[in-house]
Amino acid sequence: MRTIPKSVAVAAAAVMSLSLAACGGSSSSGGAGGSASAAEEILAMPEIDDSDGLVIGGEKVADADLLKAARKEGSVAWYTASGAESAEVTAARFEAETGVKVKMTRMPSGKLAERVLSESGAGRLDAGVVTITDPVIAEEFASKGVYAPYKVASYDTVSKVDGVVYEDGLYYAPYYSAYAFSYNNQVVKEADAPKDWADLTDPKWKGKVGIVHAGAGGTVQGLAQFQEERLGKDYWGKLAALKPRIFDTTSTQLEALARGEIHVATSGFNSTYGAEIAGAPITLVVPPGGVSGTYNMQGVTKAGLDSAAAKLFQDWSMSSSGQQFAAAQGFVAARTDIPATKTGDYTLPTADSPDFELYTPEDARELGADIVARWNKAYGYGG
Structure with a gap:
């Protein structure tokens, strides 16, 4: 009988804790200290200038009116099928860079699709942005009116890349x-x-x-x-x-x-x-x-068109800064014009x-x- 080293068992406990969180039904984030700290450990904060709109790392992410309105709203409602750990640090990073909180609901793709389609069909979908890890479900969201067209601030750049913009901005593939x-x-x-x-x-x-x-x-x-x-x-x-x-x-x-x-x-x-x-x-x-x-898809909903915070979240996701943060987590960024970003030592x-x-x-x-x-x-x- 093989004996598992104690150090393996201890570390496994940490991974099981992380995995259990990832299997949970839903959660919310207000930029909790732990997630914010983890986000900065993953990738150092960029230079941010919000004196006239939002400029992150030298790129204009939002104009002054959108940023002001988003901060006045205070938060964005985000439904996502991303892993819990990834979603938490992404929400924390968005808050740190924009000053807008995230109210997050996380579910596996299948369950999230059921909820989104049910709420949308009943006219009760409050989520401003929905991220799904199944492109076929994203197509269904598009055909059933869940997503609404929104051209992000970086549209002229991302639209030149194959497989990133769908139906003229109805939804996007922010990372893989x-x-x-x-x-x-x-x-x-x-x-x-x-x-x-x-x-x-x-x-x-x-x-x-x-x-x-x-x-x-x-x-x-x-x-x-x-x-x-x-x-x-x-x-x-x-x-x-x-x-x-x-x-x-x-x-x-x-x-x-x-x-x-x-x-x-x-x-x-x-x-x-x-x-x-x-x-x-x-x-x-x-x-x-x-x-x-494989693709991850994300779009602004019909409700999100009335939310400056939702638009800002989508703009940030497709910005150079949002793309670099995705890459630093172990995704492959959709944009190929961003600075080279390692995932730790990888x-x-x-x-x-x-x-x-x-x-x-x-x-x-x-x-x-x-x-x-x-x-x-x-x-x-x-x-």
Whole structure:
């Protein structure tokens, strides 16, 4: 029987606490001290000038009238499907840079979609901004009148980038989630750690690899497509032969990795980096063979058109400062004109890099069901 080092167990407790928070139904943020402090640890505050509108890091984010009105309102109502830790520090950073608070409601994509569509259909949707991690749901929001067209302050810049502006500003892709892999550095020596995707299929990892099944969501579907296209049609079979442990959610996978129950795992970069800086004994790898990516979508609602704070939140999200903060958390910024921004000691590829392969909304709509069905067969997974 293998004994898990005490340090692994202690750090795993921290990661489980973080994961439980991420699975919670909803939460609100008023720029709590802990989140604000964490936000500054992630990325130092930029230079801010609000003497004539809002200028952050030399870029005009909002004019004087919008900033004044947003501060008078005092807060923005934000519905998001982002991970709890990421959403909290993003809300805190927005408040620190703009002086406007965030009233946040966080739910998984499916539950959030149900609530948004229900409230919108009844004319009771109070959220000014809605962020969703499933581009197909974003399309449904657009078709059912949840989102309303709003051209952000940086529209002329972001509209030149493919796959960022949808329906002339009805909604946007502010950043992308990245997927790579990681290992428990308490049970795997650095010299033995996997360096590229092919290393995960080494027989020495038999029974020690953790993966999330492809039906769990768009991010893992995107990873599955990436593996087939970049690593070969036989990659699933090679990995399946190692009898990996298959998880239903990324949070339970992350807990198992932190506890040392699995040694290596395919990993969502943002959530895993959050666990690492929280103290979990986890090291991420940015493989030279590339990383997969999936869309996050965000739009101002009809109610948000009457809210200066909601407009400011959308402007800030697409600003250079908001984009750099997303990158510093472990997302891939949609804008490619921003200064290079590392995630701690890691350097993720930029959105326009050949090392970053996006699973597009079209892929999700047209290929998703087939990917899941074939993946299940390859891994003998019955759900």
